[in-house]
Amino acid sequence: MPLIIAIAGASGSGKSLFTENLLKEFAQEGKSVQVLREDHYYRAQDHLPMEEREKNNYDHPRAFEHELLLEHLETLKRGEAIDYPSYCYKTHTRMKETQRLESAPVIIVEGIMLLASPELQPMYNVKIFVDTPLDICLLRRIMRDIAERGRTLESVAKQYEETVKPMYHQFIAPSRFTADVIITQGGENHIALDVLKSHIKQRLL
Ligand SMILES: Nc1ncnc2c1ncn2[C@@H]1O[C@H](COP(=O)(O)OP(=O)(O)O)[C@@H](O)[C@H]1O
Numbered sequence: 001m002p003l004i005i006a007i008a009g010a011s012g013s014g015k016s017l018f019t020e021n022l023l024k025e026f027a028q029e030g031k032s033v034q035v036l037r038e039d040h041y042y043r044a045q046d047h048l049p050m051e052e053r054e055k056n057n058y059d060h061p062r063a064f065e066h067e068l069l070l071e072h073l074e075t076l077k078r079g080e081a082i083d084y085p086s087y088c089y090k091t092h093t094r095m096k097e098t099q100r101l102e103s104a105p106v107i108i109v110e111g112i113m114l115l116a117s118p119e120l121q122p123m124y125n126v127k128i129f130v131d132t133p134l135d136i137c138l139l140r141r142i143m144r145d146i147a148e149r150g151r152t153l154e155s156v157a158k159q160y161e162e163t164v165k166p167m168y169h170q171f172i173a174p175s176r177f178t179a180d181v182i183i184t185q186g187g188e189n190h191i192a193l194d195v196l197k198s199h200i201k202q203r204l205l
């Protein structure tokens with residue numbers, strides 16, 4: 001049965017980079033791994049005008065369609081394929097295209113609310129929390145959101161004050177206590193990558 005690894009942490013903590021690095025480690029050994037991003041499960045908002053979409057709280061668990069993510073994890077765990085959704089941060093909604101994604105011996109799922117959602121917890125075999133100081137997360141987010149997600153400095157600052165930071169304290173920070181492993185130094189922690197790789201290899205034997 002596939003092993004499901006959840007990687008959670010604040011926005012900008014280094015979850016994606018850590019996931020990419022873990023993926024590279026497995027690819028080098030010819031191991032098949034699939035990655036799911038919780039962001040792809042943000043709810044579709046085609047029915048809402050853009051001003052409404054821009055005001056939404058994207059840092060609350062109910063912003064995600066966790067019911068669909070749960071169904072997809074169950075399907076992958078049975079060894080079956082899913083139709084993986086895609087998401088656009090600029091239009092704040094799902095894209096039409098889905099991608100057929102086959103199951104694999106290792107499934108990595110990465111996102112801010114993964115450990116804060118009790119209904120998803122039983123699905124995970126390994127729970128990881130990437131723990132990075134919030135000021136570093138904010139600096140990274142400013143750079144990324146302006147460069148890649150079509151945001152302005154003013155909009156990033158407003159969103160951070162109104163939702164990102166308070167929701168982090170309400171939902172994400174407490175969820176770190178449910179983790180099996182807490183990773184410091186973000187996506188480039190190579191000792192953590194090595195330890196995790198050995199653990200996963202042992203469990204796959
Ligand atoms: N340890 C690190 N050192 C330097 N830059 C990092 C580190 N971890 C992440 N980054 C960079 O910070 C930005 C945000 O990281 P990312 O992995 O996308 O965060 P998340 O997925 O948690 O939102 C990216 O540009 C990434 O390359």
Ligand SMILES: Nc1ccn([C@@H]2O[C@H](COP(=O)(O)O)[C@@H](O)[C@H]2O)c(=O)n1
Pocket residue numbers: 010011012039042058059088089090091092093111112164
């Ligand atoms: N339409 C959206 C959807 C999400 N966000 C922000 O993305 C963050 C989560 O993604 P990371 O890659 O940073 O983990 C989350 O904090 C949301 O605020 C958004 O701005 N707009």
